[in-house]
Amino acid sequence: MKYESLDIIIPVYNEATTIAATLDEIGEKLHIPYRIHVIYDREDDTTLPVVKECRRENANIRLVRNCHGKGALNAIKTGLECVSGGVGLVMMADLADDPVAVDGMFAKINEGYDIVCGSRYMKGGRQIGGPLLKKTLSRLAGVSLHYLTGLPTRDATNSFKMYTSKVLAGLTIESRGGFELGIELVVKAYAAGYAIAEVPSVWRDRLAGESRFRLWRWLPGYLRWYWYGIRATIAGRGRVGN
Numbered sequence: 312m313k314y315e316s317l318d319i320i321i322p323v324y325n326e327a328t329t330i331a332a333t334l335d336e337i338g339e340k341l342h343i344p345y346r347i348h349v350i351y352d353r354e355d356d357t358t359l360p361v362v363k364e365c366r367r368e369n370a371n372i373r374l375v376r377n378c379h380g381k382g383a384l385n386a387i388k389t390g391l392e393c394v395s396g397g398v399g400l401v402m403m404a405d406l407a408d409d410p411v412a413v414d415g416m417f418a419k420i421n422e423g424y425d426i427v428c429g430s431r432y433m434k435g436g437r438q439i440g441g442p443l444l445k446k447t448l449s450r451l452a453g454v455s456l457h458y459l460t461g462l463p464t465r466d467a468t469n470s471f472k473m474y475t476s477k478v479l480a481g482l483t484i485e486s487r488g489g490f491e492l493g494i495e496l497v498v499k500a501y502a503a504g505y506a507i508a509e510v511p512s513v514w515r516d517r518l519a520g521e522s523r524f525r526l527w528r529w530l531p532g533y534l535r536w537y538w539y540g541i542r543a544t545i546a547g548r549g550r551v552g553n
């Protein structure tokens with residue numbers, strides 16, 4: 312199946328200082344048809360007036376109220392339900408994920424992959440800035456899962472992933488909070504035999520606004536899906552190499 316367009320999901324919470332630059336970069340660097348779904352929790356979110364202004368120049372931007380509760384996880388779940396073109400991409404509002412990788416990720420989808428991961432830890436990928444402990448744990452988790460289980464990405468914890476509607480329909484989301492959904496979907500998809508690929512991507516720590524990543528609060532969720540991936544391989548449900 313040949314996909315023609317992409318749905319981009321951006322969860323936000325008071326990202327007035329970063330969202331305009333993010334939307335501009337997407338418009339400048341993507342060469343494929345796309346729609347952007349900006350998912351918000353509250354009507355008083357400072358992001359909303361900026362997005363409404365940006366919509367005057369770009370009719371492909373939508374504002375969508377989070378329908379699953381509050382927080383990043385529920386916003387992403389809401390966004391994934393907005394996927395109408397058959398392919399969805401999760402991106403952050405702080406321009407941490409460089410959109411220059413998106414065209415290559417979409418090309419991989421059209422080669423027949425069900426999930427394509429932006430990877431900071433493969434050749435050509437980079438991670439610039441950010442807390443040392445967070446970077447170390449993320450790299451350790453991704454690279455060790457790759458070599459221990461054959462998971463076809465070295466960056467399982469990265470939220471910057473592209474999904475086909477087929478894989479989204481075939482998997483049940485059980486994550487409870489934060490951004491653990493990214494690792495959950497990729498290890499479950501691998502265990503179920505879906506085709507997974509990675510492309511190099513660059514991640515930069517935010518230059519403005521406040522990070523809402525909560526390492527210690529969300530770490531148990533990441534560990535849950537890390538061990539899920541290990542157990543799935545031991546049980547013979549994963550498949551090596553893609």
